[in-house]
Amino acid sequence: MTDAKSRPAEGAATARRSRLARGAGATAAVLVLATAGVGAWFYQRLDHNITTFSADGIATSRPPAAPTVSGGGRAVNVLLLGSDTREDGNSSLGGGDEGVGHSDTAILLHVYADHKHAVGVSIPRDTLVTIPACRLPDGRWTTTKTNQMFNSAFTIGEYKQGNPACTQNTVEAMTGLRVDHTIVVDFKGFAAMTDAVHGVDVCVPNDVDSFGIHLTKGRQTLQGQQALDYVRARHGFGDGSDIGRMKRQQAFLSSLIRKVQGEGFNPTTIFPLADAATKSLTVDPELGSAMKLADFAQSLQDIKLGDIKFVTVPWRYQGERVALVQPDANTLWNLLRQDRTLDGQTTAGQTGAPGSPSSSTSSTASPSTGSPSAATSAPAALDVPITVHNAAKSPGLAGKVGSTLRAKGYTDITVGPNTTPRRTTLIEYGPGRQTAAEQLAQLYPGAELQPEASADGLVLTLGQDRAPADTADPTDGTGATPGSTALPSSIPTGISENTRPADSDLCSDLSFG
Known part of the structure; x- marks a missing residue:
């Protein structure tokens, strides 16, 4: 289905980059809707809120879908993007000029086959990656480009609303994981969701008084513009890095989920929240109706806060950019391809080499x-x-x-x-x-x-x-390359040092530098 609000391919001149970073609302949208338990009957009323992007730009050669395991479930990967487009009334919240939409917030949410556990992988916007062929508005495809900033994939083709299909192609090529769904949310959707729940509890790590943002150190409740500033801003927090911002985003999303789950099915909260979220979502065609989104969300509602983890992909600075730390990053992708937790176990708590009788899933190599x-x-x-x-x-x-x-x-x-x-x-x-x-x-x-x-x-x-990769040692000494089925004997520090359980204290580990 292609929704009546499907956005056309249209070019635009590259806009001046905003001095602040972009929003984390897509993650909030899918995780909150997934855990809210809203009935499908209500989503039917929201059908016209949802916008889809064209599937024409999704690569034809892709990693395989995760296998179905005993019990009938399978792992699902959802790419969550925050867009800074100034179109459709977003300029009043984000500032800056209208033009090409960017996405400086990206989280790959891996929902395990039991649909009771999940891990969200934050990908720094400045990560140097290979961007595969992507479709342009005139139907032509670009050539593969190496050593590119990750967030530049969203700008290819200069679509005003961004190019989520290109970012999806880039994530699949980088991870060897099939992205089942891609969801994008804009500024006003994020702000409206925080208003709908009457604010979200946060912890501000230090006083902030810069670039029009004024926040006081300590625990407080934020909503609307202030909540958006909290998850977007880099300058004024810690060392002003994208890494520190991602830590705050992960803490904020955890707090938002905690609030919605704590209130349970409260129509006065859930209905406005669902309405606000869906009005600002852009999704892949497979989620292009409220009913489809409802079915997907309801399949995830058994995930508890304590069974969600966030992890930033293992990284290091490379000049002013970010490079992936290997073999740790490949170990992370390998764990997710095998539907294993970050400590190498199945969601049933089993250990052992993938493919052994104790393994709950079939491994698929990239x-x-x-x-x-x-x-x-x-x-x-x-x-x-x-x-x-x-x-x-x-x-x-x-x-x-x-x-x-x-x-x-x-x-x-x-x-x-x-x-x-x-x-x-x-x-x-x-x-x-x-x-x-x-x-x-x-x-x-x-x-x-x-x-x-x-x-x-x-x-x-x-x-x-x-x-x-093909000429290297197939296991890099650790069994951690994307195509390997072996797992390391212990959790790499690049993973353990960048992991945040969703039920962590609000003020825990909020700044980098």
Whole structure:
């Protein structure tokens, strides 16, 4: 379904960057709606509030969806974005000029297969990443760009409302996780939600009197503009970093969920909250009606505050930007792909190597490291002839990948000659081989698919996007790369030092620097 309010693709000149950072409202919207227990009958009244973005910009080659586990559930990944668009009445809250929408707040919410536990992963806006091909307003697609700031994905195409599909593609390429849903909320939606619950308890780590923001140190209740300032502002708090701001966002969201859960089903609170949230949501087509959003939210309402954790992806400064700390970041993605908690357990409290009898889920490997799992491919696909070419200018790459594929169950592998260098990986398929090609592409997120009438089976041409990971030690000494099914024996410090339980004290660990 495409909602009547679906936003057209429209270009705009790049706006002057705001001196403050952007909102965290998307996370509040989905987590509050998920835990509020609002009846579906009420959501039907909200159908016209919701805006959808087009699915045309979502990549065709994507990581596989999480498998269904015993009991019928499966893990779900939701990308939550806060938009700073000044359109539709947002300029009075955010200041600055109208123009291209940005998203400086991004949280990947992983809901475990039991739908009773969740972890929200904050991704710093300045993180240097590879942005894959993204769709422009005229239908053309960009080329892959490396060493880009994460938040720039949202600006590609200069859509006034932003480009959530491009950010979704970037997250999938970075993590090897399939994003099931993407939800964006704007300034006025966030402010309205805090008004609807009559304010949220927060802890201000220090007196703030800068850039028009005036807050006093200590515990207090904020709503509307002040609440928005609290989660948006960098300057005046701690060292003024994006990292410190994310800590406050995580604490704020925890407090908001605590308040809604504590009040229970109170129509005078829940109805205005749901109305405020849905009026400012932009969602993927799969959530493009109030009923669909209600069904999704109700599937999450058993998640208790104590079973939610927030974690900032392991990071370090690289000049003025942020780089991911490896292998810790890859360990985090690996844990989530295997539906394991941050300490390596299943949600049932079991430990043990993934794939062992104690594991509650099937592991799915991201092949960006050359370590695909045969479990992701149907038996028939394992017998299709595959010719592997090296177009990455990396000596021995085709042979190494061929050996890895054989070890994982593929039976007919031919290592072909090196070919003309190319940046991205290509999978060509002969007549009747499209399904097999799609299954192989699940192992290589971001690979291009292309029919080739003269091909007998599949032709895998490895681009430069595969060279660094595919030629590395498959486990980096820890079993922590995205494609590995092994887990480290202890929690990496990059994860443990950046984790915040949702039921933490309001004033705990609020500033960086």
